[in-house]
Amino acid sequence: xxxxxxxxxxxxxxxxxxxxxxxxxxxxxxxxxxxxxxxxxxxxxxxxxxxxxxxxxxxxxxxxxxxxxxxxxxxxxxxxxxxxxxxxxxxxxxxxxxxxxx
Numbered sequence: 001x002x003x004x005x006x007x008x009x010x011x012x013x014x015x016x017x018x019x020x021x022x023x024x025x026x027x028x029x030x031x032x033x034x035x036x037x038x039x040x041x042x043x044x045x046x047x048x049x050x051x052x053x054x055x056x057x058x059x060x061x062x063x064x065x066x067x068x069x070x071x072x073x074x075x076x077x078x079x080x081x082x083x084x085x086x087x088x089x090x091x092x093x094x095x096x097x098x099x100x101x102x
Contacts, residue, residue, distance in 0.1 A: 013035040013037050014036070014064070015033055015035055016036055017062045018030070018031050018033065018034060018042075018049075018060070019059070019060040020046075020050055020055075020058070021056060021058040023055065023056075028058065043059055043061055047059060
């Protein structure tokens with residue numbers, strides 16, 4: 001006896017975050033989330049939902065449970081110390097006129 005998964009029980013499936021790289025871009029951008037049975041199914045659904053107009057050249061799907069994010073309340077701990085490291089900001093370098101915009 002084979003098991004048939006009820007199409008309406010997609011909420012039982014894991015949540016995936018979807019990233020798409022556009023034809024003009026070099027980086028993948030987060031475009032949304034979806035529930036899928038597995039990673040292959042997630043790629044297929046992401047293609048159908050997020051690249052209907054053939055705007056993408058690459059799709060990444062990541063199980064949402066695998067993503068670790070910084071907490072908003074830790075913003076100052078994570079990002080404020082960078083202001084004290086002026087060597088990371090090349091504002092004190094002289095750029096030759098021949099270079100133009102950088």
